[in-house]
Amino acid sequence: MDGIPLGDSYTWTAARALGVTRGQIRADGVPVARGLYVSRSRDLDLRMRCRAWAGVLPDDAAFGLHTATALLGAGPASQDVHVVLTPRQVLPQRGGIRVHARALAEDDVIDVDGLRVTSGAQTYLDMAQHVPPADLLALGDALVRSGHLDAARLQRRLSRAQRVRGVVPARRWATHLTGSAGSPPESRLRYWLLTSDLPDPEVQVPIPDGWGQVVAHADLGYSRWKIALEYEGRQHAEREQFGRDIDRYSLMAADGWLTLRFAGRHLGGPTAVVERTRRALSSRGWRPQPR
Incomplete structure (x- = not known):
């Protein structure tokens, strides 16, 4: 003004x-x-809204949960701003924010462009009680991919999380997180395979040609059986990307790779992903191990 x-x-x-x-x-x-x-x-935008709120919230406030997910580059922003405060008798409540009580250690809060935001490990743990397991795996992968989470930091946080709500699924999926997953849909595709009786898939599988030169990478796959799994979002329909995909799939097929292609319609449940992958593995000689 x-x-x-x-x-x-x-x-x-x-x-x-x-x-x-x-x-x-x-x-x-x-x-x-x-x-x-x-x-x-x-x-x-979200950062500007958070800056406005930061000027009127208590000094110990940090932006957390869905808001932290967005600020850390691991997911979309929610309509409400989520704020984490040290437990107190009465938590301040105002329209436009949702306040959560958390006893946070110094390592549980980081600075993001001048804003106090819950760390990647704290955000992953907080979200574990609010999202389904497939989404939790996708979130964890995204936090690793964005550089805000790694195995050591997550292990330190989970070791202090006795009796914290959400800690069981958080620990269940912690060992499966990877920054190599290219997108949340790829993570959800991997989730259905990890929860099945099929072998755990490899991520970003290198595809060599007959001379050992890597000519492509598959989103997921099984090198031993030369099976690749690809998630194809809308960007694959763009002209240039479509042409690159044709070249890539042709090179993979020429060297004996079987490629299964999936889209968003297949990610809502395990049936299509698991059963088609099972048939592909069986066609290449895989057999389930006796229990």
Whole structure:
């Protein structure tokens, strides 16, 4: 606001105290919550909304759960802003935010562009009680891929998580997390195979030609049986990508690889993924091990 140092976000009370009129606030401010505004000169994205909230929340507040997932580059933003606070008798509640009580250690909070955000390990643990196992695996893979989570940091956090809600599934899938998974749908495809009686698939499988030169990588697969599994999203329908896929699949077939291709319609349950993979493995000589 010209001549008045309000900044990118401000409260009604602070603006009025500086002499800003009601009309000026209505003209400039985009409401984030009752009495809290972001200037129209800024994009009202998640980071800007969080910056506005950070100015009015207690000092120990950190952005967590679904909001942390988005800020850490591991998932989409939710409509509400999720905030984590140290347990207290009464947690502050306001429209537009959802407040959760957590006893966080110093390592459980990191700085992301000047915002206090729960760490990758803490976010993974918090989300374990809110999302299905397939989505938890996809989230963990995304946190590893974004650089905010690794085995050592996760192990340290889970070792302190006795009796914490969600710790059982968090530990169940911790050993399967990988940054090599290219996307959440690939992780969900892998989930159905990991929960079946089939061999665990390899991730980003190198495909060599007859001279040992790697000519492609499969999303998932089984090198021993020369079986590749590919997830194909909408981007594979684009002209250039479609042409590259044709070349890649031709090279793989020429060297004896059998490729199974899956899309979003196949990820809602295990049947198509598991049974087609089972048939492919059986056709290459795999046999289930006796229990």
